[in-house]
Amino acid sequence: MMKLKYFLALILFFGLQVTSWAQCAMCRASVENNVSNGDTSIGAGLNNGILYLFVMPYLMAAIIGFLWYRSAKKKKAKLSLR
Numbered sequence: 001m002m003k004l005k006y007f008l009a010l011i012l013f014f015g016l017q018v019t020s021w022a023q024c025a026m027c028r029a030s031v032e033n034n035v036s037n038g039d040t041s042i043g044a045g046l047n048n049g050i051l052y053l054f055v056m057p058y059l060m061a062a063i064i065g066f067l068w069y070r071s072a073k074k075k076k077a078k079l080s081l082r
Helices: 002-036 042-080
Strands: none
Touching: 002 042
């Protein structure tokens, strides 16, 4: 029963990936159409969205690294006081 759940989750995961790949061509066609008509606001919004998605993982890693560093520093200072 557990293997069936894992198998179905795997199929669902890969099925959703195919759906998300189809959106890239639609966005590109929409931006190209709007830019050819002289409207660049959609392209600029799409670029901002791409930058947002690009920065978030690095920002999260930096925050986790900072919190880890601060915790280790406090722990080291606490041990040196003993």
